[in-house]
Amino acid sequence: MRSQLTRNAYRRLLAGGPGAPPCPASVLSTYNARARCLAASTPSLTLAKPSRRTFFGVFKKPPRELKAPDVPPGYETLLQFRALEVENARPPEREGLVAGFKEFFNHMKKHGEAPKRGQRVNVPGSINSTQAFLAVRLLRHLLATEDGGDSFTFVDLKNILEIAVRPPSGKADNHLELVRLVYGEVERRIEHMWELGLGEEEIKQAIGIQNKDQHMFFAYFITALTRYGASREAAERMNDYQKHFPKPQADGSYTENDWKVITKANGMWMLVLRGLAKEGLEEELLQLFDKLVEENGVKFLPAIHEIITTFFAERNRITETKKWFSKPLYAGAINSETYMAVVRFALRTNEQEWLESVMEGVVNSEPTKQVWDVVLQWAVLAKGKGVEDIKEMFKIMQSQATEDPTKKLKPDSQTINSLISAAAEINNPYLAERFAILGTELHLPPTIQTRIIQLDYRLDAGDMSGAAEVYDKLQKVVQGDEDVPAVNKYLRALCAQPQPPLERIISVTADLEHRHITLEPETAKSLCEVFLRFDQQFEVIDTLSLHTVSYSLEERAIVRQAMMDYITNSKISTARVWDCYQLLKQFFPETSTEERVRLMDTFFNRKRPDMACYIFGHMRGHGNPAQRPNLDIYVRCFEGIGQYPDAESLRMVHNMLKMDTTVELNTRLYNGLMLAYAACGDPIDALGFWRDITNSREGPSYNSLAIVMWACELAPRGEETARDIWKKMVRMDLEIPKVVFDGYLGALAASGRAQEEVKKLIGEMERGLGLGYGVGVETLGVPYNAIPTMGGKDAFAEWAKLEHPEVWAEVEKTGRRETLDGPKYNIERRFEA
Template identity: 55%
Template sequence: MRSQLTRNVYLRLLASHASSLRPCPALAASCLAVAAASRPSRQFPLIARRQPRRTFFGIFQKPPRMLKEPDLEPGYETLLQFRSFEVDNSRPPPRADLLKGLRQFIQYKKRNHNRSLNSTQAFLTLRLLQHLVTTDPDAEGDGEDLSFTDLRAALWVTATKPPKGTTEHHLELAQLLYAEIERRIQNMREQGIDEELIKEAVGAKDTGHYELFLTALTQYGGSLEAAESLARFRAGLGNDPKKQVAKVRACWTLVLRGLAKEGREAELLREWKKFERAKLEYMPPIHEIMSTFFATRDRVKETKQWFEKPIHANWSPSPRAYMEAVRFALRNGEQQWLQPIFEKLINSNPKKEWWDVIFQWAVLVVDKGVEDVKQMLQIMSTPVEGKESLTPDAATVDALISAAIEKKNPYLAERFLSLGTELKIRPRASTYILQMDYRLDAKDFSGVQAIYEKLLKGEVTVRQDEDLPVLNKYLRALCGAPEPDLERILDITADLEQRHATLEPETVVSLCMLFLRNDNQYDVIDTLSLHTVSYSLEERAQVRRAFIEYCLDRRVSTARVWDAYSLLRQFFPETEPDERVRLMDAFFARRRPDMACFVFGHMRGQGNLAQRPTADMYVRCLEGLGQHPDGESLRMVHNMLKMDTTVQMDTRLYNALMIAYAASEEPDVALEFWRDITNSAEGPSYASLAVVFWACELQPYGDRTARGIWQKVLKMDLEVPPDVFWAYCGALAGSGHLEEVIRLISGMDATVGYGPGLMTLGVAYNALPGSSKKDQFEAWARAEYPDVWAHLEKKGRKETIMGTKFNIVRDMKA
């Protein structure tokens, strides 16, 4: 059964404020968005363009399609509920309910191998655990508390299942869990409880939580802290460290692996020196760490040095170390160096795992074919006195196929698969998965589908969703095909839905984009509902960005863009303000100011103050209305501004209002804002002058107001920018004062210090009423400024209800 969040939770989460986002604003916002997106989507009025009609035969029609509920992991609802109450600073649910939900969630993660804690889930778990360990169980109910088993299980899930995305809260979570376990152990010691009883209570006689803690530190960027912790641990062993030498070696291996993973060469070599001074053996895991560190960086001298360093008891390097050496040799042309190493390995009659590496070396480096490999298989299978006879198995076939894939040779991979059939080796799930992988690379969709159907029939056992990565790849390939097979795609997604499998963000993006292109909005809704609810902040952002880019694509119809925006708005309420502004600008560019202002209004309606529009965003919206006027939308935005107590009016906002009202053919209202500017402490700017002259141009008898403003400018001896000058010319021309405009332009050099340009003549010409005055102005300008006028004529002219006008753009900015 799918989990469902109560509507109460959603309302609490959506009603967040900026103060509620502490201590981690980004992730807290993500949690709110996750819960909002997981809400059962019942209203999508903006995506239904066709109105249903009632008919007599309606009783025989199919019932309306039901939207699918979000597939929440067991216990996750509890984590979201707790966070909602914490955000609202309200009393949390009963402690027993919190403990039950947390246990369900952790145990589910522990049972499902592919279900790691993403960054958002780690944050929610951390917040709940901080509450549980800092509050008194007896004061909150029946005294029930977290057990050592609970803490160890949570630490195990945190340490051993790293997610694909960011892990910024995993380290803090592991530190909290380990500190709580240690605190409880110390309390028991202070009470005089015997050590054996403590170990029994903790649940592991070797106190394995320490290794889990080091695993988490080295997994999530805390390897330096792990090294310091190990030094303290060794110091605590006293004068007899040999009593726990196996544990010390295992922990040191973790520290070295973590330092290598983080690329800390100096610290890695320093820890190695300590390891060496402690007289611990150079075992295969240490050999693998050191040689692989330099091999992956193509450090030839150091790689050879560490790989050739003798291993304790003449043990062989690990199969992974050999494979990294193979890849290192191929990249750096060191095949000759590798040859005697593998000859020695072959002559040592190694175990089966090493033979599989030998086969890969033969294919990748020596370029052996199928017949050569068959001979090598015979050598491997030849009985050796004192050792078990070896036979190839599915792992051998997988190794050969993997080598062929690495060589980008699908034909060779098929031949190795046939070799397995010839040897009567039963393929396993990984074999089929590899086969799907290289057939996908070869665009052999029918071949991939045939293998997928075998998996569906259960010909092999698929464990722990090991086929999910290749199925995601298959879905993406189907979506990207020139003619996508929509029916097949829906069948695969339905099968995965039955398995409660979560698709990768890239796959969700591919599916949603395909469904949007085919107007399958309900399939988009289902896909988002089922998968994005369990995504982290980064994964949700990946899907969100794809929707935004789809909306910004001018090749997509406006109707489809609005559908996509409606879904974006409902499933991703955490969409950043700057992203919403880009969408608003896109609708203005499509000449849909009504839609642009709805986008702005949705931003204004956000409960989180950090997501509401700033003064700059109001200006941007009003400037858009200046380019694409819409009176009703303007009044809506203006009312929002009046009611917005977070925005203080200044000259730029007044300028923007003047622009918008002047463009909406309400110049008288625009001039009222000029009066507000002149009465303000800040006063007008040059942009204010250009805008007010434009408003005067549009208003009957506006020249009277314009002349008064111009006289003040001249008295103050201000430097007049070209856009202000041509705007004043337009104000006079708008009232039909042709002679005065000509005198003004003729005297420009003396008045403002520069001559007329293209915009000076173009604005004046466009503003003049009637064809007679336009013709007179043209004759004068053509004679006095022939070069400028010729340049202006290249812009072309258009016929409007106000007469002929040049195709020039007056980009009014606040």
Template identity: 55%
Template sequence: MRSHLTRNVYLRLLASHGLLRQCPSALPGRCFAVSSRAAPSPLLARRQPRRTFFGIFQKPPRMLKEPELEPGYDVLLHYRSLESENARPPAREDLLKGWRQFIQYKRKSHLRSLNPTQAFLALRLLHHLVTTSPETEGQGEDLSFTDLRAALWVTATKPPKGTTEHHLELATLLYGEIERRIQNMRELGIDEEVIKEAVGGKDGGDFELFLMALTQYGGALEAVGHLAEFRTRLAAKGDKSVARVRVLWTLVLRGLAKEGREAELLAEWGKAEEAKVEYMPPVHEIMTTFYATRDRVAETKQWFEKPVHANWLRSPKVYMEVVRFALRNGEQEWLQPIFEELINCNPQKEWWDVIFQWAVLVMDKGAEDIKQMMQVMMAQAGGKEGTEGVRPDAATIDALITAAIEKQNPYLAERFLSLGSELKIRPRASTYILQMDYRLDAKDFSGVQVIYDKLLKGEVTVRQDEDLPVLNKYLRALCAMPEPDLGRILDITADLEQRHATLEPETVVSLCMIFLHNDNQYDVIDTLSLHTISYSLEERAQVRRAFVEYCLDRRVSTARVWDCYSLLRQFFPETEPDERVRLMDAFFARNRPDMACYIFGHMRSQDSLAQRPTADMYVRCLEGLGRHPEPGPGGDGEGESLRMVHNMLKMDTTVQMDTRLYNALMIAYAACGEPDVAVEFWRDITDSAEGPSYASLAIMFWACELLPFGDRTARGVWQKIQRMDLEVPPDVFWAYCGAIAGSGHLEEVIRLIRGMDASVGYGPGMMTLGVTYNALPGSDRKEQFEAWATAEYPEIWAQLEKKGRTETLRGTKFNIVRDMKA
């Protein structure tokens, strides 16, 4: 089931697969299969092993690793894929079971929050469940208050990385459904005590979670309105307790501060003061931090120095914030009496940890100085070293190491680690993690590996995957080495795989780039399979962009680039059309029009109209074929790729033919050795309502240059231009000269060039002479033209000579570029 979802449902959710021809191979044996609509496509082609008598002892083929989907997530994916296709949804009991599994797993998992894509999928399924009643489906089971509250808790308390608009919608829908059900029970006349028992007895808890979600996900102003309504309801009941709204007001103030809404923040605090809400440490922290992080000195001092209710100590977090504020703004002297006062009030150990950090960061104290301060701390606590709770512990050492890291002083961090050992403080997992962090900054990879081995052996207990961030950093650092140790990298990724840990997108990018450079395609496949399945669209886009940039790197061989593109196409079907066009252009630039056209075909096969090529993209592909025609056995273009693209255009009902498309077809067919077909498109242009453009004229004359007896068609068009007295641009004139010269009419083209001033109003240029020379057949005519041009236009011919010449199958030609544009 996992494999089917990974390879089909989830990918189809992002972008549908289509029927495509088999892709070309950059090198023999390096071709990946293309998906078919007849059946779910494998990630890559895997040949069935053949058992023979002589091969029974051979090593079995490498099997692809399957990703681990989170419990219940397959149901969310499956429902959304059916919804997007307007298909009948699965049975309600299956949807409810999947929903509960997914939410319960998220609630138990400490580090796995709802990413933006998962929030969207959960929102769609919840919308279906709450808008369709169980009775209409013949089933009585429905989401309970417990289910709804658990989902609201997961949504509100686990903020994700990336966009959060779907989290806001999900929280709103969940809370709205809870309130709707409660209101329905009230309308039925059910007693309030019975309602309270039915919903779990937490009438205020749901509202607090809802406000938490609003204030975390950009809805602070909406939260202000909901809080005002809540206070109104309390007042109507005669409840004037400040305690019930203090926590809620703190949430709202924190949300306004997070969104940078200063005016609303001050206004809301003014209302809170009027309602007798005290200036407690949490509010003090919010207001001070708001201004400190913006380096607004006067306001920071004002809010920090404002007396806290009941002389409560300010929070350790706000003390650290003003330490950093003072360092940035040169306010160390202002900070000095603040910390002296804190020391003299004999605070608890959490505040002492901040005092030690202040001493390191601001006072530049070393390990011996900190040791003396610790003795002062223990003496103030009661004069006994064994005083419970006011002794340095692992958290103290962590705080000191963190300060040393902020100072970018790994030697000092090692001294603090030694101090902990001297004080017989047993390090915890976070201590080892910090040690790995600063050793990574110091490029001490052997030292990092020693610490990693200790964690691997279980010398300390690692909880809640707290080491994942530093292990991601370690992997990225290993990948960035001049000569990466692939063995060590694979060992670490294997350990993380056993833990079912999901790597960060930046780490996946680093790993995949290293594996691609070393032709380890299977390791790329495993890495993408195991990790990107649980990424949000934004995180997937981060990995996808790295693959696109790898394909665009001209230093990478064509074989590796095609392998990379095959992986990109299989794992990221949501690749944007603009990115696909860039890849197409890159293969044209590598002179691989066949590969470029397959990329265009993959884009054309998408089911989503938004991912299909537009008329401009057709023009761009055909122009690419004009610049880089597909080589044939004899050096001429075979036109296989061109006919594939042309057939796509014929069958594409979303694209209407116009002059630009006909021009592009003329360019492509003329370049691919079929100028007669190109001239047929000229007739289609002249019969159309839009008619030809100047670009059409230049392209048509170029096709006549390549066409046997093409001068006859060219003369007819030229005579019509003269009869209509049209202004003739230089590119059109030199194209006509090329058409006449291409049929070998040397004297006629010389008369044309001599009479330019009278016929078109300007004289010849370098391109006029160059195009004519290149078009003339045979070395005799070229020599005669060169002798004439050298005598008539010596300066222009000298400019042309600077371009240099190249010997081709059709004679000597100047190195001038005629970039045909539709």
């Protein structure tokens, strides 16, 4: 297990001692310029060296170094440009922006995914929605400024498109916009070359991509439209594109090159059909199918049959599904994907009788091996067949006549995997294990996919020891990243255990780190929850450093929520949640203002106004103006100080307010200042804010009156100011709230000279002063607490007990506490600005 840093050393590290991380400088703006996100400058932390050297220190372990994130080259350029754009600052030199943009996309193309065994080249990686957004902003700037897009070759534009059409694991909100921007530049250039009179061969040479032409860019564009929810537009663009199709020769035939163009176009039409189906556009789907049949002579081939049949099957449209499924094909046979969709449809809609007749016809039609696998799955899913029944069906499959005796059908590993999947689907792990054993009996060793399926269903069954066994076997044979979803599920299951096995969790994460695999956001969230729970700070930092840098803002929010939940958990010690907050501040600078205010309130509720005000200070010092505190947040902070006083914190926040030119003082803000200063034992300055309120155009509010009466209660000779305010209220015939009346009683009682006047006012209120309320707990408790002498308190208590016995009994129920000013009842007084 990795060595850990002690809590005290760790706190010194976060507090800014030796080896403390620098504040991250790389931030990006969200779509509405509200938040900026750490993505490149994640800190690399090491333990500070000890100040003393001893002989025994030779044998100590080296200081723990945290793992640096694998930030794509060039990404810093995208981040830097967006940060400057938000601040309306001058962008860097164009050459550097172009170089960084190209470097980022070239890296994503070459190193997006590690090559699987047997591959000679890497598979291009995808970018997340935030990276796509940053690319759009920078590319739009580069295309609009001097030289336009001339800095990008056609090869550069092709690389961008190739990455942009690859769907990310999360949202793809900005991918289509990036594709539109790049393809628009391609169109502009090709159109310009046509205007210059260049021929098609010359344009191909200008494009400079071997054995490719301009149709390749259009294919990327159509792929993006159909993949990212714009299939209607794809159909319109294909209609325009079709106008330029080659015309047939006199005998109705096409040249070889022309036929290639037609074939490519038909392939793109299939993309459009599939896209319309995915988007649920039934009317457009059927209209396009009719159009293709009538105008293009497209035949009802298995691929089209699968698209339309599956469309209705997934929506449980019984009549339409049966109708389209039974339509005769022009050529070929119904593919296995269509049969599988129909099987699931029939199980959902209770059409097993119809399905059984379909399957009988399939078996009697000498199906392919792939279709036989579907039949076997149907036998498990719908008929409840076991291992012995499946063996009998194997015999039927193997007895199927074929023209070539060497191509006799027989079960293979894919067959076994499909059977295991079917058993897992009906929540029968025992049957799944039986099928796995059957594969061994047939000398079909388990494949990687077998192990992945086994890991999945054992996790569903809660068999953690069995899952661990499968995981260990899987890691010995895995070749690529096909196991990543199942391993993420395994990690989440480990984290969800009542007593999570930390060593096992860390071992699995180390395996993934060694393979340069990025965890799913939900997995990273689970890991952070467990590591925080068990004080594994280094593991939290490693998780955040290695994985969140690759997440979009939406994905980062998932992990951030785990830290928010931890900090706001009142059952966890203040020291631990403060350490967690330091990590949140460091790794998630995009944390919204609303979330930061929630954290500030959390520490006020913990009676740590100093920590709450530090959070306010971090908001005030944020690099993004949109995330700095506004007037409402200042007021909320002052209200918190008013409830949990801290004079030093008050001075710090007030100084920030004095320097903040974006906030205009009004009555609410003055109320907050008056409340905070009164609570911190400075009622004189508090009354100074009252004078500011009375001299302002807005004037006092009822909240102002309640707060100023309290300040008068605390201030020397404050009853004089209270009397003046009371006389003005009476003269103006204002409606006086109870909290103001009770506060006035407290201000008078605090002088020690007006107890009879207090009693008289209480009596007048009871006799119908016209205030609209009667004597309450605060009416008696507030003046009692304010009376400065013990003799005065006793006299008032005797009077209250005699005149208002029931109310005084309620006052006594609140309980008393001893203070330097004598005993006081626990009367809760909360003021709002």
